[in-house]
Structure formats: C-alpha cells, structure tokens
Amino acid sequence: MAISVRIPTPLRKLTDGKAEVDAAGSTIQELFDNLESQHAGIKEKVFDDEGEIRRFIIVSLNGEDVRYIDGAATSVSDGDEITIVPAIAGGV
Amino acid sequence: MAVSKDQWLKQLRSDIPEVSPEDVRSELDAKKDVLIVDVREGDEYRQGHLPGAVHLPRGFLELQAESKLTDSTKDIIAYCAGGVRSLFAVDTLKKMGYGKVRSMAGGFTRWKQNGHPFDVPEVLDDDDRERYARHLTIDEVGEAGQVKLKKAKVLCIGAGGLGSPAAYYLAAAGIGTLGLVDYDVVDKTNLQRQILHTDDRVGELKTESAKKTLLGLNPKIDVKLYNERITSQNIDEIVSGYDIIVDGCDNFPTRYLVNDACVKHGIPNVHGSIYRFEGQVTVFWPPKGPCYRCLFPEPPPPEMAPSCAEAGVLGVLPGVIGVLEAIEVIKIILGKGDLLVGRLLTYDALEAKFRELKLRRNPDCKYCGSDDFPGYIDYEQFCAI
Ligand SMILES: [Zn+2]
Numbered sequence: 001m002a003i004s005v006r007i008p009t010p011l012r013k014l015t016d017g018k019a020e021v022d023a024a025g026s027t028i029q030e031l032f033d034n035l036e037s038q039h040a041g042i043k044e045k046v047f048d049d050e051g052e053i054r055r056f057i058i059v060s061l062n063g064e065d066v067r068y069i070d071g072a073a074t075s076v077s078d079g080d081e082i083t084i085v086p087a088i089a090g091g092v
Numbered sequence: 093m094a095v096s097k098d099q100w101l102k103q104l105r106s107d108i109p110e111v112s113p114e115d116v117r118s119e120l121d122a123k124k125d126v127l128i129v130d131v132r133e134g135d136e137y138r139q140g141h142l143p144g145a146v147h148l149p150r151g152f153l154e155l156q157a158e159s160k161l162t163d164s165t166k167d168i169i170a171y172c173a174g175g176v177r178s179l180f181a182v183d184t185l186k187k188m189g190y191g192k193v194r195s196m197a198g199g200f201t202r203w204k205q206n207g208h209p210f211d212v213p214e215v216l217d218d219d220d221r222e223r224y225a226r227h228l229t230i231d232e233v234g235e236a237g238q239v240k241l242k243k244a245k246v247l248c249i250g251a252g253g254l255g256s257p258a259a260y261y262l263a264a265a266g267i268g269t270l271g272l273v274d275y276d277v278v279d280k281t282n283l284q285r286q287i288l289h290t291d292d293r294v295g296e297l298k299t300e301s302a303k304k305t306l307l308g309l310n311p312k313i314d315v316k317l318y319n320e321r322i323t324s325q326n327i328d329e330i331v332s333g334y335d336i337i338v339d340g341c342d343n344f345p346t347r348y349l350v351n352d353a354c355v356k357h358g359i360p361n362v363h364g365s366i367y368r369f370e371g372q373v374t375v376f377w378p379p380k381g382p383c384y385r386c387l388f389p390e391p392p393p394p395e396m397a398p399s400c401a402e403a404g405v406l407g408v409l410p411g412v413i414g415v416l417e418a419i420e421v422i423k424i425i426l427g428k429g430d431l432l433v434g435r436l437l438t439y440d441a442l443e444a445k446f447r448e449l450k451l452r453r454n455p456d457c458k459y460c461g462s463d464d465f466p467g468y469i470d471y472e473q474f475c476a477i
Contacts, residue, residue, distance in 0.1 A: 009368045010398045019443070045396070056392040060449050065387075068452050085438065085449060087388040088365040088372060089397070090405065092252030092286070092342040 003031060003076055006083040007042075014042045023082075028059060029072040031082065046084060047072070056087040104179045108186075109194045113203040116142075116169055116196050126167040129160075131181040132200070136173060140210040142203065145171075150181050157188055164190045171196035171203070214239045220312070224266055232428045238266060244425045247271035247334040249322065249350055251302040253410030254340025254364045254417065256288040261418040262338075263306040263313055267425075270306065271334060273318040274298040285407035322346050324468035327353045336424055338417050339363045340410075344391035345471040351376060351384035352468055355459045362420045364413040366405050367398065369441040371413035374432045375420050378453065378460035381433035386454035386461075391471055409441055 002022040007015050015021050021039065025031035029051070036043040048054050051072060059066045060083045066074040076082065095103075111119075119126050120143070130137055130145040137147045148160050150172070161168065168190060172178040178195040185193045196203070204210060216224070216238055227233040233241075246267050248255045251274040259270055276298050278289045288302040299317040306315050318330050322341075331337060331353045339350050339361055347365075354361035360377040363384065376383045391397075416437065423429045436449040458466050 009370045019440070054392070054396070055390045056388045056396070058387060058449065063448060064450050065452065083447065083449070085372075085436065087344070087392060088367045088370075089344045089347055089391075090342055090365055090367050090403065091250055091254040091340040091410070092282070 003078065003080055003082060005031065005035060006081070008084050008086050010086055010088075011042060011045055011084065014039045014045070026075055026077070027072065028061070028066055028074045028076060028082070031076055032072075058085040059083070060085060101176065101179065104183055108179055108182050110175070110179075110197040111169060111194045112197055113206050113208055116171075116203070117208050119169075120144075124167070126169055127161065129168055129170045129181075130200075131170050131172050131178055136200075138213055138215050140204070140212045141200070142171065143209060143211050150177050153181055153184050154188070157185065157190075161185075161190065164188075166190075166192065168193045169196055170194070171199050173199045174201055175199040214243070216242070220266070223310075223312070227265070232426060237426045237428075240425050241266045241422070242268040244336070245269040245271070245334045246336045246338060246421055247273065247331060248338045248340060249273050249346065250340040250342065251286075251288060251298040252276070252282065252340065252342065253285045253366065253405065254414040255338070256286045256302070257411045257414035258338050258340060258364075258418045258421070259302060259306060260288060260309065261415055262421060263310045263315075265418070265422055266310065267313060267421075269314045269316065271316040271318065271330075272299050272302050273320070273322060273330060274302075275319055275321045285405065285410050287411070322349055324349060324470050327468065328356075331357055331359060334359060336421050337361050338421060340414060340417065343473065344397070345473050347384065348391060348471060349468055352459055352465075355383050355385075356465050360424055362417045362424075364410075364417040366409050366413050368404055369406050369409060371409055371439045371441075372436055373413055373416045373420070373439075374436045374451065375424070377431075377433050380431075382451050382453040383457060383460040385459045386457045387436075387451060389454070389457070394472075406441055409439075412439060412441070 002024055004020050005023050006020050023031045023035045025034050032043050046057050053059055061074060062081050128142050128145040130141045130147050131150040133149055146160055148156055170178040170181045175197045182193045182195045224238050227238050228235055244267050246262055248259045251272045263270055278293050278296050278298055278301050280294050282289055288305045293301040297319055299319050303315045327349050337354055337359050341347060355378060360375055362375050364373045420432055423431055434451045436451050438447045455461055
C-alpha cells in the first residue's frame with residue numbers, strides 16, 4: 001500500500017528532484033522509515049535524535065499538522081496526503 | 093405680488109424659534125436629547141460640523157428627512173452657515189410634521205467664531221475620489237473603507253522581493269502611511285524581481301529607491317524610511333505606532349524578532365516567504381490564531397537550512413506571494429473576508445497549485461501562550477534561507 005508524500009523544494013535534492021514520492025507504512029514513523037530506505041538522509045531532516053519532528057518542520061496529514069494528532073505515531077492509510085512543510089526564511 | 097425675500101425672512105423669524113450657539117452648546121453639554129441637523133451642502137459639511145450633527149443638505153430635505161429624521165416628535169436644531177438657510181429648512185420640516193424644530197442663529201460661522209468645538213469629518217477630497225473611484229464603487233470598500241485605508245499605518249519589513257510588490261500595491265490602494273525597513277543598497281541582481289527599484293538606482297539605498305517609486309505611483313501617501321538592520325534593540329521603536337506588519341525579510345533572526353515584536357505589541361503579522369518555485373503566506377495574529385513560534389518554536393540550525401549558495405528564486409514568484417500579503421493587509425484594515433489566520437497557504441509555481449495547511453495555536457507557546465513576554469532573542473546571523 002503506497003501513500004504519497006509531498007517533498008518541499010529544499011529536500012528534493014534527496015529525492016532526485018521528485019516533488020512527490022511514494023512510501024509504505026501504517027504510521028508517520030513507519031512511513032518515514034520506509035522513505036529513508038529509499039532516499040537516505042531524509043529522516044534526519046525531518047526528525048531529531050529523539051525521534052520527534054523537528055521544531056522548524058511541519059508534517060501534515062490531509063492539511064492537519066500531525067503534532068496535533070498523534071505526532072510520529074499518527075496512523076496513516078491509503079489515499080492520505082502527507083506534506084512536509086519546512087520553515088522558509090527567504091523573502092528577497 | 094410676490095413676497096420679497098426680506099419680507100419672507102421676517103415672517104419666518106417671527107414664526108420659527110431661534111436658538112443661539114451658546115444655548116445649543118449648553119444643551120449639548122447637558123446631554124439633552126436633541127438632534128442637531130446640518131442643512132448645508134456637502135463641501136461645507138466636510139470643512140467641519142457640529143459634533144454629532146446629522147448631515148441633511150437642504151436640497152435633499154424633503155427626500156431624506158424620513159430616513160434621517162425618523163422621530164418627528166424629537167427636539168431638532170437645524171443650522172446652516174449663517175442662519176438663513178436653516179430658517180427655510182425648519183419651515184419645510186414644520187410643514188412635514190416635525191413639531192419641535194428650532195434654527196441656530198448665526199449658523200456654523202458664529203458657532204466657530206465663538207470658539208465652540210466642531211468635528212472635521214474624515215472624508216476624501218475630489219482627487220482621492222477620482223484616484224480611488226474603482227474602490228468607491230465596491231461595497232466592501234466604499235468611502236468609509238477608503239478612509240480606513242488612508243488612516244492605516246503599515247510597516248513593510250524588507251524592500252526586496254516580497255516588499256516590492258506588497259508595498260507597491262499598498263501604495264496604489266491608498267494606505268496612508270507606509271513604513272519601509274531595509275539597510276541594503278540596490279544591486280543589479282535584485283532587479284530580476286524587486287520591482288520597486290530601477291537600473292539607474294543600482295547602488296542607492298533600497299528604502300530611498302523604493303520611496304521614489306511609491307510616491308511616483310501615489311504622491312498622496314506618507315512613506316517613512318528606516319535604514320537599519322532590525323535588532324532586539326531597535327525593534328520596539330520601529331514597530332510602535334504601526335497597525336499591521338508585512339514580513340518580507342530574508343533571514344530567520346529577523347523573522348523571529350518580527351514575530352516576537354508583533355506578539356508583544358498585538359500587531360497582526362502578515363507573513364510571506366519564498367524559495368525557488370515555492371511560497372508560503374499566512375497571517376499570524378494571536379489570540380485569533382497562532383504566531384510563528386506556534387508553528388516553528390525555533391529557527392533551524394545553519395546546517396539544517398538551505399544555505400545562501402543554494403538561494404535562487406523565480407523572479408515572478410515573490411510577485412504572487414507579496415501581492416497575496418498585500419491583499420491580507422487590505423482585508424485586515426477593511427475588516428472584510430476570511431483572513432489567512434490559522435491557515436498556511438502554500439503555492440507551488442511549477443505545479444500551479446495552491447495548498448492549505450490548518451495551523452493551530454500551541455498552548456505551550458512561550459511567546460503568544462503566556463502573559464509574560466520572554467524577551468527578544470538575537471539569533472546568530474547565518475546565511476540561510
Ligand atoms: Zn505562539
């Protein structure tokens with residue numbers, strides 16, 4: 001079962017430039033473990049050493065920040081839309 | 093034979109009770125339930141009128157009395173410029189069934205001469221009416237909304253990619269006071285997107301260059317310049333007095349200072365950011381919605397953010413995001429529509445797709461979640477975007 005994950009521009013160098021990649025898993029945690037096996041380095045961009053989502057990254061499930069659901073333990077299923085939204089400072 | 097004007101006036105004076113400006117003043121001061129009606133023309137009214145006066149030009153008296161003077165038993169005092177036109181007006185009102193109507197002797201001229209207080213209504217002049225004609229015809233703006241825009245004070249942080257389109261449209265829309273903060277000078281590489289600047293101004297301060305363009309478009313606004321880098325030391329002074337802040341800066345330390353100042357002073361923070369082909373827009377305005385720190389409690393460390401070497405942006409992208417910021421500013425001032433409060437709008441130019449992310453306040457937010465302001469933090473300036 002594949003769930004599509006939207007990759008923001010700054011992380012696309014880890015996904016061969018792809019804006020959207022498929023991953024498998026039943027929780028956010030599993031999804032990113034699976035992503036890491038396909039695109040090494042992506043997990044540490046999103047999670048810190050304690051396994052928490054980094055404080056300057058939002059992982060959203062169908063438009064909702066997973067922090068306000070169950071964090072990394074949030075369950076996901078087929079058809080869900082996962083988006084990674086990083087803090088961006090640029091403006092000029 | 094027709095009655096002469098003087099004869100008629102004499103007749104009116106004997107029939108209509110007149111009241112002196114001093115007596116009107118004491119009735120107003122005593123908070124007597126009396127309705128003051130200004131029967132002069134619009135241009136006279138706009139020069140100043142008695143406090144609380146209802147404007148009912150004599151030429152429209154019969155047509156508008158019913159809607160503007162709903163209670164025919166109420167005490168009414170009419171006035172004009174010198175006390176003559178109001179006699180005729182009162183005569184008409186009496187014929188229309190208004191029972192307790194008086195005329196103020198000497199009119200507004202004597203009222204003003206004798207030093208009584210008056211209000212100058214906030215209205216647009218003829219030039220404004222022409223300039224903003226396409227605003228005046230939409231109900232959501234109209235004259236009252238345009239006056240609000242004129243009275244508004246908006247501060248743009250950065251006169252670059254986002255600040256250019258935002259400030260440009262805000263100036264066009266008639267924001268009365270536009271502040272610009274930037275310490276940089278115009279560089280040739282800016283011109284691919286920073287539309288306030290021009291080729292012959294390379295090397296000039298961005299604020300000065302921006303001011304020329306903005307006043308060229310709309311000379312009726314006031315542009316205030318801050319040629320400095322924002323720090324914890326100067327931010328309170330810079331933001332104070334502004335109604336709304338447009339964040340279009342290019343670095344994390346400034347974004348956090350701007351957020352924290354907006355939280356501290358209760359100023360809505362219209363936030364936009366861009367990277368290559370992607371942009372984000374939202375409005376941070378606690379307690380209506382989250383602040384920047386509710387989303388991102390801390391800036392990324394240098395090694396986790398794209399470095400300046402990777403910087404690059406499609407020149408048109410800041411146009412899209414900066415203009416979306418300007419629209420939110422206008423909506424806040426007019427009090428119209430659904431704001432991007434608690435919603436992050438993301439735009440991907442390559443896909444031509446907007447997406448929306450629901451944002452929540454973090455109850456544990458150290459800045460907007462507590463009454464004690466924790467203080468500003470000057471994060472290390474590092475080259476990241
Ligand atoms: Zn907050």
